[in-house]
Amino acid sequence: MSSALDEDTRQTLDAGRETAGAMLRSAQKDLQKVFIVFLVGFIGSFYALRLYVWGFLERITRSQMDAATSGELQIIAQTPFDVILLQAKIGLVAGIILGLPVFIYFSRDALRDRGMWPSSPISRWKLALGALLATVLFFAGLAYGYLVFFPVMFAFLANNALSAGFTPTYSIVLWAQFIFLLTLSFGLAAQLPLAMSGLAYAEIVPYETFRDRWRYAVVAMFAFGALFTPPDPFTQIMWAIPMLVLYGFSLYLTKVVMTAKRGSEQISIKAAAAGHWNVILGIGIVGGLLVYAFFARGGLPVANDLLAWMGSSRRLSQPGASLPVSRTVGLALWTTLGILLAGLVAFMYYVYAELDDAAAPIAVSDPADIDLSELDAAGIRAAPPEAFADLSEDDAVSMAGDAMDDGDKEKARAILERFDEAEEVREAESSAPQSTTEEIGDRASRASGTFLDEFTDGEKDEDDIGGYYTDIAFILDSLTSRAFRIAAVFGIVLAATFGWLYTGGIGRVFEQFLSQLPSQVTPESINVVALHPMEALIFEVKFSTLIATAVTFPIVMYYAWPALRERGFVRGNRNIIFGWAAALVLGLFGGFVLGYTTVAPTVISYLVADGVRANMIIAYRITNFFWLIFFTTAGIGILADVPVLMLLLNTAGVSYRTMRDRWREVTVGIMAFAAVATPADVMTMFLVTIPLMFAYGAGLVVLFFVTFGGRRDLSRWTANA
Template sequence: MSSALDEDTRRTLDAGRETAGAMLRSAQKDLQKVFIVFLVGFIGSFYALRLYIWEFLRNVTEARMSAATAEDLQIIAQTPFDVILLQAKIGLITGIIMAIPVFLYFSRDALEERGWWPSTPVARWKIAAGGLLSATLFVAGLVYGYAVFFPVMFSFLANNAISAGFKPTYSIVLWAQFIFLLTLSFGLAAQLPLVMSALSYTEIVPYETFRDRWRYAVVGMVAAGALFTPPDPFTQIMWAVPMLVLYGFSLYLAKVVVTAKRGSERLDVWTAAGRHWNLILGVGVVGGFLVYAFYAYGGLERANDLLAWMGTSRRLLTPGSTLPVTPAVALAVWTTAGGLVAGAVGFMYFVYAELEAAVEPAEVGDPTEIDLSALDADGIRAAPPEAFADLSEEEALTMANEAMDDDEKEKARAILERFDEAEERRAAEGEGEGDAPQSASEEIGDRASRAGGTFLDEFTDGETDEDDIGGYYTDVAFILDSLTSRAFRIAAVFGIVLASTFGWLYTGGIGRVFEQFLSQLPDDVTATDQIEVVALHPMEALIFEVKFSTLIAVLVTLPIVAYYAWPALRERGFVRGNRNLIFGWVAALVVGLFAGFALGYTTVAPTVISYLVAEGVRAEMVIAYRITNFFWLIFFTTAGIGLLTDVPVLMLLLNTAGVSYRTMRDRWREVTVGILGFAAVATPADVMTMFLVTIPLMVAYGVGLGVLFAVTLGGRRDLSGSEPSEGDQGADAEV
C-alpha cells in the first residue's frame, strides 16, 4: 500500500504521526484530566438528555401546533436500542468536543516546537473577549432557532403531512439528528461575524471581497433558504432575513476591524465612542421610546391587523405572554431591550464614522512609476493606463513569462490584455500599428492554454481522437455548446414543470393519489383500514415531493433538449434525419408510457400491494408504510412499467435516427453506468432499491437488443434506410 503513495504524501503522513505522538507524550501526565473532562461531558449530556432535553425538544416541536396536530404527532423508537444508543452517541460527541481544547492546551509544548502554537503571547482579555463574543453569538443563534424558527417549521411540516393524508410518526433517531443538525447550523452561522472579521484582519480574504461580492452572498443565502427549508414563503423569510442581517453586521464588524488595523494607533474605539456619548445615549432613549409607543399606543393591534390582511394566521404576542412576569414588567423589559439595541446601533455608527475618518487617503504618486511586477492580477487590471504607456513588448512578455513561471496565469493574461490596450491607444494616436503585441499575446496565450488544460489531458496525452476519451469530451462539449443559446428556454420549461408538479403535490395532490390508489385495491384489504402511511423524518414528505417533481420535470424536458441538440448530434454523426422526428418520438414514447402505466395501475400495482398487505394483515400486524418506500413502490409498479415499455421503443426510434444495433450492443457498459447513476439519484437511499430499478431496466435494454437484432437482421441494416458502414459490416462479420 505504501508503494502507491508518493514521497510527499508519505512524508506528510509520517509528520502527522510524529506530531500526534509528540502531543500524546507532552500531555501524558495530564491525560487523566482530559479523560475527566470527557467523562463529565459524556455523563452530563447522557443524563441531561434522559431527564430534561427530550421533553424540551418535544415541547419545542409542538409549540406552534394545534391541539389536534400535536395529538397526531408521535415520536417512536424503531428498535429497542434507539434511545440508549442515541444518548450514548450524543454523549460521546459532546465529551470529545469538550476534551479537545483541554488536550490541545496540555500538549502545547509539542505544538510550540513545531510552530503550531502562537509564538507571540496574546493578552488574556482579548482571548476572553473573543471567547465571550463567540459564545454569545452561538447562544443567540440557538435562541433564534429554538424560540422562533423550529416551532414554526415543525408546525408547517406536521400540518403538511396530515393534510396529505399521512401521519407524522417521527423516528426519534431521525428527529433528533434533524434537530441537532439544524441547531449546529444556526450556532455556526452565528459565528459569521467572527469568521469574516478574522479573514479580513489577516487579509486571507480581503474585506473588499466581502463588500463587493455581497450580491452573490444574498443569492446564496436565499437559495439555501429555498433548498433547506419548507417551501412556505414565511419560513424562507425567517431563514433568509436573519442571515442577511447577520451578513450586514459581519461586513460592518470586518470594516471596523480592518479600518482600525489600517488606522493603526491613530484612533481608539472607546475614545471615539466617548466623543459622541450624548448622541449614542439619545439614540438609545429614542429606540426605547419607540418600542414603548408600539405596545402602548396601538402599534401591536395594527401590526396584527396587517398580518390578518396578508392572510396569515400568525400574530404578534402581547408583553407578558412569553415571560413569567406581569405585563407592566414585560413592557419595561422590552423597552429596555429596544433602548439597548438602538444604543448599540448608534455606538457602531459613530465608531465607524470616526474610524473611517481616521484613515488618511493615500498620496497619489506618478502612475508611470508603479512597479507592475509587484501587483497581482486584480492590481494589474486596476492600474491606471499611464502605467502601461511606456511598456515595451519585450518587457510585457518578460513579466508575463515570470508570472507563468510563478503559476499566476491570471496575472500573465492581465498583463498582456493591458499591454494590448496600450498598443491600441498608441495605434489610434498614430504612434504604431499594434501588430507586435498580437504575436506576443499568441505566444503567451499558447503557454497559458497548455498550463490551464483540463484534467482530461492527463488521460488523452493531448489527443482528441474520436476513439478515446478526448473524443468523447470534444463531442460532449460541442453538443453542450450548441444548447447554450437555448438554455433559458430549457431551464424555463424545467422550472415550470417542476413548480407545477410540486405545487399540485404540495396542495394535496399526493393525498388524492393515495386515496385513488386505495380505491383500486380489493375490499378485503381496505375495509379494515389497515394501511397507514407514516413520515419517519420531519422533511420526508417534502423531500419525496421534490424528488418526484424533479423526475417528472426531467422526463418532460428531455425531448426539448433532444430537439435543440439534434443538429449538433447530427453533425457529430450520432443521428441522421430531420429533428422534427422528435415529435413522432414523443408521441410513440407517450403511447408506450401510458400503455405500461395503465397495465401497472390496474393490474400490477394492486396485485403486488394487495399481496403484501394481506400477508401483514394475516399476521395481525399494524401496516405502517414509510412515505418514500410506499410511493416509490407505487411509482415503480405503475409508471415504472411504462418506462420499461419505452426502453425497447426508444431503441427502435434511435435506430431509425441512425444509431446502429452494433453501437447499442457495444455500449451496454456505459448504459449500465448511466442507469446506476440515475437510480442512485432518483430512488431512495437504499442499495437494494437501486438494484431493483437497475436490473429491470437492463433486462428491458436486453429485450430491446433482441428486438433490434431481429428487425435489423443482426445489424446488417437499420430502420433509417441507409446501409451500415464498412466498419460495422466487418465487425458483424467477425461476430
C-alpha cells in the same frame, strides 16, 4: 497501501501522526483533566437529554400546531436502543467538543515547537471579548431558531404531510438529527460577524471583498436556504432575511474593526469618547426614557395585540414578572438597561467616527510631493508607493538616521522597509521583458491550442478521449443559445408538478390508488407514515424533478440533433425525434396503465394480505411505499419501452446482430445500474435485472421478425429523411 500514495501524501500523513503523538506526549500528565472534562460533557449531555431536552424539543415542535395536527403527530422509537444510543452519541460529541480545547491547551508546547501556536502573546481581555462575542452570537442564532423558525417550520411540514394523506410519525433518531443539524447551522451562521471581522483583521480576506461581493452572498444565502429548509417561499424568506440583516451588521462591524486597526495608533479611544461624553450621556438617557414610556404608557398591550394579530401565542410580560422583584424594581432595571444600550450605541458611533477620520488617507494633489519627514511610523506605512518612487538610498538612510536620533525606532524601520519595497518594484520593472499585446495574445492562443493536444497526444479521432471531448464540447456549445428555453421548460414542468403534488395531488393519487385494491384489503388497513420531518417534501421534489427531466429530454435531443448528426451519431432529419418521443410515450403510457390497474394493486394486496389477516398494523414509509408504486406502474412502462427503444436504435443504425451479440455487456450494464440505483442487496438487484433482461429478450425476438433475422436494415428508411 502505502505504495499507492505519492511522496507528498506520505510525508503529510507522517507529519500528522508525528504531531498527534507529540501532542499526546506533551499533554500526557494532564490527560486525566482532559478526561474529566470529557466525562462531564458526556454525562451532563446524556442526562440533560433524558430529563429536559426531549420534552423541550417536543414542545417546540408542537408549539405552532393546531390541536388536530398536534394530535396526529407522533414521535416514535423504531428499535429498543434508539433513544439510549442517540443520547450516548450526542453525549459523546458534546464531551469531545468540550474536551478538545482543553487537550489543545495542555499540548501547546508541542504545537509551539512546530510553529502551530501563536508566537506573540494575545491579551486575555481580547480572548475573553472574542469568546463572549462568539457565545452571544451562537445563542442569538439558537434563540431565533427555537423561538421563531422551528415552530413555524414543523407546523408547516406536519400540515403538508396530513394534507397528502400521510401520518407524521417521526423517528426520534431522524427527528433529532434534523433538529440538531439546523441548530448547528443557526449557531454557526450567527458567527458570521465574528468570522468576517476576523478574516479582515488578519488581512486574509479584505473588507472591500465582502463589501463588493454582497450580491454573491445573497445568492448563496437563498441557495443554502433552498437546500436545508422546506421548499416554500415563506420558510426560505424566514431563513434568508435574518441572514441578510446579519450580513449587513457583519459588514458594519468589519468596517469598524478595520477602521480601528488603521486609526488606533493616531488617536486614543478614551479621548475620542471623552470628547463626546455629553452627547453619549444624552442619547443614553433618551433611550432609557423610551423604555420607561413603553412600559408605563401602554406600549406593552399594543405589542401583545400585535403578536396576537400575527398569530403568535407568545406574550410580553410586565417588568419584574420573570424575576423575584417588584414591578417598580423591574421597571428600573429595564430603564437602566435601555440607558446602557443606547449609550453603548452612541459610544460606538462617535468612536468609529473619530477612528474613521484618523484613518482617512492624506489628501494631496501629487503623492510624490508628500513630505515623509513630517509623518510618523503609521503615516510612513500608509503613504502611497509613489512617495517612495524617487527616493534614493542616501535619502532613505538619512531620514532613518534622523528618526533614530529622535528616538523613533519604529519610524526608522518603516522608512527602510518602504524603501526596500520601492527598490524591489524598480528592479522588477527594469528586468521585465518588453512584451507587446500581440505577443501576449499569441502566447495565450498557443497555450489554449496546445493544452488539449498535450492531453490527447495531438490526436482527436473518435477512438481517443480527445475526440470524445471535442464532440461533447461541440454538442454542448450548440445548446448554448437554447439554454434559456430548455431551463424554462424544465422549471415550468418542475414547478407545475410540485405545485400539484404540494396542494394535495399526491393525496388524491393515493386515495384513488387505494380504491383499486381488492376487496379483502381495505384502504383503512394501510397507513403511510413520514419518519423524517421533510420526507414528504423530499419525495415530492424528487418525483417532480424526474417528471421535468423526462419532459425536457426530448426537447434537448431536438435542439442537439443537428450537432449529433454532424458528428455522425444519428441520421435523418431532427423531426424524427417527435416520432421517437411519441413511440416511447405510447409504450410508457401503455405499460403504466397495465401496471396501475393490474400489477401494482396485485402486488400491494399480496404484500399486505398476510399482515391484515394477522391483525398487524400496516405502516409503510413514504419513500418505500411510493417508490414501490412507481416501479410497479411506471416500471412496467419502462419494460414496455425496452423493445420500442431497440427498434428505434435499429432505425438509427444499430444492427440486430450487434444487439444480439452484445447481450452479455447489456446484462453487466443493467446489473451495475441496479447495484447503484436499488438498495444494496443481491435480491433487489436481481429483481430489477431479470425483468429488464426478459424485456431485452422480447425486443430481440421482435427485431428478429421485423428484420428477417437481421437481413433487413431499418436504418435505410431514415437515411435520406
